[in-house]
Amino acid sequence: MGQPRTGVYVCGCQGEISKRIDLHQLAATMAKKKGVALCREHESLCSLQGLQLIEDDLRSGEIDRVVILACSPRRHEETFKAILRKAGISEYLLETSNLREQCAWVHEEAKQAYKKAAILAQMSLARSRWLEPLEPLRFTATRRVLVVGGGIAGLSASLDLAEAGVEVVLVEREAFLGGRAAQLYRYFPRLCPPGCGIDYILQKIRSNSKIELTTLTEVKSLSGGPGNFEVTLLQKPRYVMPDRCTACGNCAPLCPADRKDHFDFGLSQTKAIYLPKGFPHPQSYVIDPDRCLGQECSLCRQACPVQAIDLEESPRERTIKVGSIIVATGWDPFDARLVEQFGYQQYPDVINNMEFERLVSPSGPTGGKLVRLSNGQPVKRIAFIQCVGSRDKNHLPYCSKVCCTVTLKQIKYVREFAPEAQIFVFYMDMRATGEYEEMYRLAQEESQALFIRGIPSRVIEDINSHDLILQAEDTLSGQMVKIGADMVVLATGMTPNQEFRQLGERVGLPLEMGAFASGHLQCFPFESRRAGIYAAGTSQEPMDASSAIKSAAGAAMKALVSLPEEIVIRPTVPVLDKTKCDKCKRCMEECPFGAWGWDDAGYPSPNLLQCRQCGICQGGCPMKVIALKHSTVKQTASMVEAFDPSFLGEREPTILAFLCYNDAYPAVDAACEKGLTYPANLVAIRVPCAGSLNVALVADALAGGADGIIVAGCASDQCHFVRGSDLAKTRLQNMQETLQRMMLEAQRVKWLTLNITDTEGFVRTINDFVAELRRLGPNPFKG
Amino acid sequence: MLSVTGTSRKLDPEAIAMINACYQCGRCSGGCPVVREMDYSPRALLRHLQLGRWDQVLFSKTIWLCAGCYACAVGCPRGVDLTWLMSRLRQVAMACGLENLPVKFYQTFVSTIVQDGLLSEPIFLVNYARVAGWQVLAGQLESGWEMFLRGKIPLRPVRLNNGGAFRRALTSLLQQEQATGQPSGGDL
Incomplete structure (x- = not known):
């Protein structure tokens, strides 16, 4: 490439910059610098005229890279980048210096402002020598989505994707589809049977050739990133051949073994060979291998008229490639055994709200009759206890959202099946949002349930009659009440499906706040901690069926976005120099996104499609062999080297600040908006994330004579890259030893947490820091 | 007040x-x-x-x-x-200066222990009645008699052997609490 031929452009910004800084002098100085092919002044570089000027210079071949001394890069970097692209030059051959928001607009004294501008220009020129003509990276994408979970959210998301023209692989762990919704008697808002809704979706799925659906299938392992995941699926044996089985039912009566039916939460039993309840897919019997007596028995095989039974079937594994993944693994009811005081699974007539759904369902343990489990007698007095396990510091700290409305729905069931029964609801707050408020009114007015605002401490049972007694304070009247009941329904909350949680941890998809991805966060809806993997339905957070369907559409939309024909990513990726790497693995350990794997030679190798380009790896590498393109250690080092610590004169302390691009840099930019000024002693360098800064650069800056160093980043829990701020802070703390060896005071290096609105705090800190540095005296390495 | x-x-x-x-x-x-x-x-x-x-x-x-x-x-x-x-x-x-029956009960309880090194019911009752009024004994007659019949109430007051040392130790602990304002050895 030869020597760089830099074009330097100085913008007056319609007087905003030129009023404070003598741009003629600056331009004249810059024009004489080595490597500068030309230097132009203009009043408004971002105008069509100004842009044309740059474009013409680029096209003429006189310059091969651009340095712009103008407003904050946050304002017009994209504008200038577009011009480079238009001229056929890599947009990464552009360097911008902030002479407005961080110079002309905030430093009152003209001479000092000029000196700072000159230093900023010098530093930008130094960096520009190290710029590379990077081009976006392209990868081919697999236009297929894996949906894990065949409940209402998974089914819905699959259909949405298929109708958008995308291939879907849908896997379900059980032998039936419909998930928890299939276990319900009715669901709100319309109180229709879920069978209707699920059946409707299933018809469409069956007739859509883009969806490949397998049941009794689990995810065994997965690797890769957006656009190219590799997933290994494990299909468990059914022991019955579905294309032969006619579901005639001859086998079951002969089977000597039985099992607890977990569809009914263990309240009923089936034989070891059974037809699953819900929506079995395919329509075929299944054998439970844990209960089946095996080859020695074979009674079912002998009875089967079409020889559909294969007791020797083995599990099958296969690996597929998909572009993105939707996790729709659903929820489990909170285990009410943990709240011992309520007697769940100690007293037969204390059940949870899902078991109640089974109780009133025609396919359930009592054939849909509302009777006591202890003695089969009709239920005459029934009590509901709300918030069991939820909103509880000892169990689930969150509110499970649906249980109040579920109870209101179940009150209607009681009226349907036991019109004369007395109904009591013990609650803390009734949360029936939106139009569900109408259900609350009906529960009181029509169903005549008595609502008692007070939670009982425990449920007591009479050993002989199994009658239950609840005592609570009715807080609205301040009186104690004591109620006798035939049945107590615990309105238990939702927890994410337990089995998938373990797989989640293995693939780097941990639960946060009790779910894979909290759905109500504004910044990353549906996204999990792993790029390309989205969460839909109750694997996200507690929600009702209609919300699950909506969330499925949202997740499908997001999954779609990860599926272009070709994946194009920005080239600002980390690159490893193997010649000096000692395989310490720190990059792999510190990466918040698990984006580093191994290559064949045992060196760390980044998965570029999983990488979020924060540069935390670069910041932590003790050998400095990782370069985050366009923010490399070399490039930043060149700026540090070009920084003259005596630029304001021998006696003035100077501070070099490394500001993170997300919160810290904008916070400092905002000073002018708030009418604040601060001393010109501070010169800022922007970095993608505070964590991307390698502390060797801090040592370099001090060795170069800077009196003070600031590293500023977002607050710990707000860092866009999860750990960047925390790691930067720790690394600075670990520098104490280095500082001691250099015989430098620890106060010279400061970490600053800067929220995007913290401008006042920043100004105060700078003023205090400058005063402190005056007291400490100059850095002994200066001059 | x-x-x-x-x-x-x-x-x-x-x-x-x-x-x-x-x-x-x-x-x-x-x-x-x-x-x-x-x-x-x-x-x-x-x-x-x-x-x-x-x-x-x-x-x-x-x-x-x-x-x-x-x-x-x-x-x-x-x-x-x-x-x-x-x-x-x-x-x-x-x-805050509250002085109801329970307060007097607690205070008498503690002072009896400080004095004798342990709680002997007859001594305690007499001390309590002195501050609370002799009518408090009336309520104890029935259960007290039953306890006596079962040998639970010694007629001779029982005292700790080295009561003096115990009393000094406890007193100094209580003084320490007063001085520092911090409870010593957990809440009572």
């Missing part, structure tokens, strides 16, 4: 955080074995605390009826240790 000004400042931040955390679900009252004897249920008392109604709180029967059984604290979904809070409120009440 019970003085309640500045009382809230006597509560430590941990207690204040717990009081604020209560969302009045009533589970504490539901489990309390003596709630029916109380003027304010445990939940209601905490409500009065939230509203700063110190006269209701410190003059209540509730804080003296608490049996310390922990049924409330164990179930509390907001993690309020109501049992501990009750004992703090008793301390606050006494610090």
Whole structure:
């Protein structure tokens, strides 16, 4: 490439910059610098005229890279980048210096402002020598989505994707589809049977050739990133051949073994060979291998008229490639055994709200009759206890959202099946949002349930009659009440499906706040901690069926976005120099996104499609062999080297600040908006994330004579890259030893947490820091 | 004279955080074995605390009826240790100068132990009656007689062997508490 031929452009910004800084002098100085092919002044570089000027210079071949001394890069970097692209030059051959928001607009004294501008220009020129003509990276994408979970959210998301023209692989762990919704008697808002809704979706799925659906299938392992995941699926044996089985039912009566039916939460039993309840897919019997007596028995095989039974079937594994993944693994009811005081699974007539759904369902343990489990007698007095396990510091700290409305729905069931029964609801707050408020009114007015605002401490049972007694304070009247009941329904909350949680941890998809991805966060809806993997339905957070369907559409939309024909990513990726790497693995350990794997030679190798380009790896590498393109250690080092610590004169302390691009840099930019000024002693360098800064650069800056160093980043829990701020802070703390060896005071290096609105705090800190540095005296390495 | 000004400042931040955390679900009252004897249920008392109604709180029967059984604290979904809070409120009440029968009972109990090194029922009853009035003995006649018949009440007062050393140790501990203002060895 030869020597760089830099074009330097100085913008007056319609007087905003030129009023404070003598741009003629600056331009004249810059024009004489080595490597500068030309230097132009203009009043408004971002105008069509100004842009044309740059474009013409680029096209003429006189310059091969651009340095712009103008407003904050946050304002017009994209504008200038577009011009480079238009001229056929890599947009990464552009360097911008902030002479407005961080110079002309905030430093009152003209001479000092000029000196700072000159230093900023010098530093930008130094960096520009190290710029590379990077081009976006392209990868081919697999236009297929894996949906894990065949409940209402998974089914819905699959259909949405298929109708958008995308291939879907849908896997379900059980032998039936419909998930928890299939276990319900009715669901709100319309109180229709879920069978209707699920059946409707299933018809469409069956007739859509883009969806490949397998049941009794689990995810065994997965690797890769957006656009190219590799997933290994494990299909468990059914022991019955579905294309032969006619579901005639001859086998079951002969089977000597039985099992607890977990569809009914263990309240009923089936034989070891059974037809699953819900929506079995395919329509075929299944054998439970844990209960089946095996080859020695074979009674079912002998009875089967079409020889559909294969007791020797083995599990099958296969690996597929998909572009993105939707996790729709659903929820489990909170285990009410943990709240011992309520007697769940100690007293037969204390059940949870899902078991109640089974109780009133025609396919359930009592054939849909509302009777006591202890003695089969009709239920005459029934009590509901709300918030069991939820909103509880000892169990689930969150509110499970649906249980109040579920109870209101179940009150209607009681009226349907036991019109004369007395109904009591013990609650803390009734949360029936939106139009569900109408259900609350009906529960009181029509169903005549008595609502008692007070939670009982425990449920007591009479050993002989199994009658239950609840005592609570009715807080609205301040009186104690004591109620006798035939049945107590615990309105238990939702927890994410337990089995998938373990797989989640293995693939780097941990639960946060009790779910894979909290759905109500504004910044990353549906996204999990792993790029390309989205969460839909109750694997996200507690929600009702209609919300699950909506969330499925949202997740499908997001999954779609990860599926272009070709994946194009920005080239600002980390690159490893193997010649000096000692395989310490720190990059792999510190990466918040698990984006580093191994290559064949045992060196760390980044998965570029999983990488979020924060540069935390670069910041932590003790050998400095990782370069985050366009923010490399070399490039930043060149700026540090070009920084003259005596630029304001021998006696003035100077501070070099490394500001993170997300919160810290904008916070400092905002000073002018708030009418604040601060001393010109501070010169800022922007970095993608505070964590991307390698502390060797801090040592370099001090060795170069800077009196003070600031590293500023977002607050710990707000860092866009999860750990960047925390790691930067720790690394600075670990520098104490280095500082001691250099015989430098620890106060010279400061970490600053800067929220995007913290401008006042920043100004105060700078003023205090400058005063402190005056007291400490100059850095002994200066001059 | 019970003085309640500045009382809230006597509560430590941990207690204040717990009081604020209560969302009045009533589970504490539901489990309390003596709630029916109380003027304010445990939940209601905490409500009065939230509203700063110190006269209701410190003059209540509730804080003296608490049996310390922990049924409330164990179930509390907001993690309020109501049992501990009750004992703090008793301390606050006494610090404000409250002198009801329970207070006199506690004080006599402690002073008897300090004096004799252990609690002997006849001595204790006599000490208690002296401060509370001899009518308190009337209520004890029936159960006292039954206990006597079963040999539970020694006629000769029992005293600790080296009562002097024990008394000195305990007294110095109590003086230390007074001086530093910190309870020593946990809450009583």
